[in-house]
Amino acid sequence: MVGGDEDAYARVEPILRELGTPTHIGENGQGLVLKLAINISLAVQMLAFAEGLLLAERSGIDPKLAVDVMTSSPIGSPMLKARADLVLDLPDEAWFDIGLMQKDIVLALEAARELGVPLPSAAVADEMLTLARAHGHERDDLAALFQALRQVVAEPLRAAT
Numbered sequence: 001m002v003g004g005d006e007d008a009y010a011r012v013e014p015i016l017r018e019l020g021t022p023t024h025i026g027e028n029g030q031g032l033v034l035k036l037a038i039n040i041s042l043a044v045q046m047l048a049f050a051e052g053l054l055l056a057e058r059s060g061i062d063p064k065l066a067v068d069v070m071t072s073s074p075i076g077s078p079m080l081k082a083r084a085d086l087v088l089d090l091p092d093e094a095w096f097d098i099g100l101m102q103k104d105i106v107l108a109l110e111a112a113r114e115l116g117v118p119l120p121s122a123a124v125a126d127e128m129l130t131l132a133r134a135h136g137h138e139r140d141d142l143a144a145l146f147q148a149l150r151q152v153v154a155e156p157l158r159a160a161t
Contacts, residue, residue, distance in 0.1 A: 003031035036108035042079060043101050043125040043142065049080055050146035053087060054153070063088055086143035094141035101142050102129040 002009055002016065002024050009024045016022035025031045049070065056066035070076065071084045083095070105126045112119045132138075132148035140147070 001025050001031035001034045003033075004028045032107075033111060036104055036111060039101065039104040040108050040119065040122045040125070042096075043105055043129065044121045045077060045079060046083065046142050047125050047128055047145050049075070049084070050087065050143075050149050053146055054149045058153070083141075083143050086141055087146045090140055090144055090147065094139060096142050097139050098129055098132045098142060098144055099138040102126065102133065105129060 002022050003026055004024075005028070006024060009022075013022060013024075025034050052070060052075075053063060053066055056070075057063045067084045067088060071081050086095070105122055108122055109119055109126060112122070128145060128148065131152065132140075132145055135148045135151045137144040137148055
């Protein structure tokens with residue numbers, strides 16, 4: 001996602017195509033804003049999935065079965081399907097870590113304030129990312145939101161401080 005002058009984009013597009021599939025978004029800065037918009041959805045989807053999975057687990061449903069059924073249901077977006085197994089078995093190396101995600105969410109919230117756009121779910125995601133970092137998950141994959149929620153249940157006083 002590239003923002004900037006269209007003529008300049010046309011000149012560098014062949015080079016960018018060597019790296020991936022670039023798309024000219026619009027004016028300078030708009031590529032970044034669209035990236036932030038996508039990451040809001042990524043964070044919120046992962047948080048909602050973690051919440052639902054924790055609810056299922058606490059009711060006695062096997063978490064692996066819950067993951068399988070949930071990702072096969074209408075909520076099973078490509079992102080969730082790709083990350084679902086990471087929720088129960090965090091990778092040693094994060095695909096996209098909690099700290100980097102929170103950086104993007106904070107940038108999105110700042111841009112939204114400047115534009116007068118409410119982002120209530122992004123604000124909640126920011127709070128939960130802060131909580132996950134407080135529980136030691138800053139460098140873990142975003143899927144660690146589930147582990148952080150589990151820790152809140154196990155250690156409610158720590159979560160409140």
